[in-house]
Amino acid sequence: MKKIIKIILLLTLTFSLSTAEIIASEKIKIGLLVPLTGKNSEIGQSIVKSVRLAINKINNLSIQIVPKDTRSNPESTLKAAKELAKLDIKIIIGPVFNENLIYLDELANITFLSLTNKNNNFSKNIINAGINATSQLNTIKKFLKLKEIEKTIFLTPDVNYKNEIKKAISVSKIKIIKNYVYNTDPTKLTQQIEKITQYDKRKQNLDDEIVRLEKSDQNNKEQLIEKLKKKDTLGSVRFDSIIIADFDESLKSVTTSLLYTDISPKKKYFITLNQWFDKSLLGEASTQPLYFPSINKKNYEDFSAEYFKRFNHYPNQLSFLSFDLVGLVYYLILQNNSIVDEKIFTKKTLFKGKVGIFEIKNNKINHILNFYKVEDNEFTKIF
Numbered sequence: 001m002k003k004i005i006k007i008i009l010l011l012t013l014t015f016s017l018s019t020a021e022i023i024a025s026e027k028i029k030i031g032l033l034v035p036l037t038g039k040n041s042e043i044g045q046s047i048v049k050s051v052r053l054a055i056n057k058i059n060n061l062s063i064q065i066v067p068k069d070t071r072s073n074p075e076s077t078l079k080a081a082k083e084l085a086k087l088d089i090k091i092i093i094g095p096v097f098n099e100n101l102i103y104l105d106e107l108a109n110i111t112f113l114s115l116t117n118k119n120n121n122f123s124k125n126i127i128n129a130g131i132n133a134t135s136q137l138n139t140i141k142k143f144l145k146l147k148e149i150e151k152t153i154f155l156t157p158d159v160n161y162k163n164e165i166k167k168a169i170s171v172s173k174i175k176i177i178k179n180y181v182y183n184t185d186p187t188k189l190t191q192q193i194e195k196i197t198q199y200d201k202r203k204q205n206l207d208d209e210i211v212r213l214e215k216s217d218q219n220n221k222e223q224l225i226e227k228l229k230k231k232d233t234l235g236s237v238r239f240d241s242i243i244i245a246d247f248d249e250s251l252k253s254v255t256t257s258l259l260y261t262d263i264s265p266k267k268k269y270f271i272t273l274n275q276w277f278d279k280s281l282l283g284e285a286s287t288q289p290l291y292f293p294s295i296n297k298k299n300y301e302d303f304s305a306e307y308f309k310r311f312n313h314y315p316n317q318l319s320f321l322s323f324d325l326v327g328l329v330y331y332l333i334l335q336n337n338s339i340v341d342e343k344i345f346t347k348k349t350l351f352k353g354k355v356g357i358f359e360i361k362n363n364k365i366n367h368i369l370n371f372y373k374v375e376d377n378e379f380t381k382i383f
Helices: 002-016 041-058 074-086 133-146 162-172 186-196 199-215 221-228 248-260 279-283 297-311 317-335
Strands: 028-034 063-069 091-093 111-114 126-128 152-157 178-182 241-244 269-272 290-294 349-352 357-361 364-368 370-375 378-381
Touching: 028 041, 028 074, 028 317, 041 063, 041 297, 041 317, 063 074, 063 317, 091 317, 126 364, 133 162, 133 290, 133 364, 133 370, 152 162, 162 178, 178 186, 186 199, 186 248, 199 221, 241 248, 248 269, 297 317, 317 349, 317 357
Parallel strands: 028 063, 028 091, 091 111, 111 126, 152 178, 152 241, 241 269, 269 290
Antiparallel strands: 290 370, 349 357, 357 364, 370 378
């Protein structure tokens, strides 16, 4: 652990060094593939601005960022990437969307740092730098160990990322009893949660116990019956925590259904995936505490404030990630003696950015994240 901390401190200090101390002999060219026109242009423009902030922070005139427009289209992405290749650019940040990666295996000598959080790579030259499910489950796994939670179930919506979750469960080796895949249709959801939590059985247990007491000769049976009538169910469930791989209103529907089946976050841990500090969760008092892994909240707020001060509007979440990727690429190039090739992402390296700690090894990036709790109208850092 001490060795890891030392490495992290070294990387942090290295990123902070002035340009007077580190000057590359030639221009360091980094490509940027983002949607600059079309329906996703606001995302692309925000990323460009955050990259400019990163360049200003590094303050090295040797760095040159070359942006190109993907138009959120795979064919346009390939064309733009080929234009960057003609400029002898070997590393490109982007593209943003997973579907725009499909043709980039044609440019095997270029490394793409995609902003997607998907784990499925289309080619060996693509590194998915988003905050993937495996990174999040590794963080949840740490929390389960911290709280000595042994019995956990997983709830995964039947949507396009369900296989991503399944793979992350396997890769992270998180210990769970079962992964339940549920239909997000509100008319079907509660019935599914009832089955998972054995609600009918526990409700019947309550009715049976009341009938038993009514027929018994116990002296205090009236008091016991009155107490039971205030309950909704009787009997335990076989889990201590629930991981819900969902977001927004669908997440709230699941937690509401759990409450309906008499599963309370006061008695069982409600855990979900990275919510990017969604403020609407603060008002859901009945489903708190709610736990989730995420990026560093203070750093995110500081970055957002600086971005707003500079550009008079707030950044999107991908902008925060792209800010760090510029520093990461710069650091790795310097570590590789200013040689830009495919090998710079193969060595095991830790890099401390604004998002958190990047763990790089064998052309893969995972994130060592923080862990938070939503309760009493605030987000509280656990670790």
